[in-house]
Amino acid sequence: MPDAPDEELMLAYAGGDAGAFDVIYARHKGPLFRLVLRSVKTRGEAEELFQDIWMRVVEARERYVRTAKFTTWLYTVAHNRLIDHWRKKGLTIVAVENEDGESVVEGKAGPFDEPHRIVEAKATLGRLDAALAALPEAQREAFLLHYEADMTAAQIAEATGTNEEAAKSRLRYAMDKLRKAVGDG
Numbered sequence: 001m002p003d004a005p006d007e008e009l010m011l012a013y014a015g016g017d018a019g020a021f022d023v024i025y026a027r028h029k030g031p032l033f034r035l036v037l038r039s040v041k042t043r044g045e046a047e048e049l050f051q052d053i054w055m056r057v058v059e060a061r062e063r064y065v066r067t068a069k070f071t072t073w074l075y076t077v078a079h080n081r082l083i084d085h086w087r088k089k090g091l092t093i094v095a096v097e098n099e100d101g102e103s104v105v106e107g108k109a110g111p112f113d114e115p116h117r118i119v120e121a122k123a124t125l126g127r128l129d130a131a132l133a134a135l136p137e138a139q140r141e142a143f144l145l146h147y148e149a150d151m152t153a154a155q156i157a158e159a160t161g162t163n164e165e166a167a168k169s170r171l172r173y174a175m176d177k178l179r180k181a182v183g184d185g
Contacts, residue, residue, distance in 0.1 A: 131181030
């Protein structure tokens with residue numbers, strides 16, 4: 001069962017297999033919590049929203065239908081809960097689109113053997129965190145869904161109720177702003 005696809009686990013959970021939920025939760029708790037934590041101002045808010053999202057998953061288990069990837073469904077639940085939260089706070093999400101839909105996705109990794117590299121990396125992470133917090137909600141959400149949940153632009157569009165071009169644009173704008181903030185472009 002630990003190797004079963006998420007969709008099968010969710011159907012098993014809907015059928016009464018509580019162990020299936022444990023596997024799903026273990027797989028997705030980290031990325032989902034990081035998404036929520038980076039989407040709100042305080043850890044307390046994040047913990048409350050995170051629990052609420054999982055409660056919604058539990059409550060919806062009998063209505064779950066395998067129409068898309070489980071992660072798309074899960075992050076749609078999370079997106080909707082975050083939208084409700086932002087609305088209560090008086091925030092709105094504005095869609096930003098442009099004419100081309102190219103996705104800009106690059107990653108860099110490497111060993112940090114030297115102390116000065118560790119200091120530089122921490123400073124860069126600090127700038128990245130600040131820039132991430134300053135992004136418009138829609139762009140931050142697209143970025144986090146892509147990097148924390150490993151979702152494609154099409155999956156982000158489905159989870160957030162927008163079109164694929166808007167999701168690509170949000171992701172591209174977020175990447176551009178974050179690159180500039182960390183001095184990489």
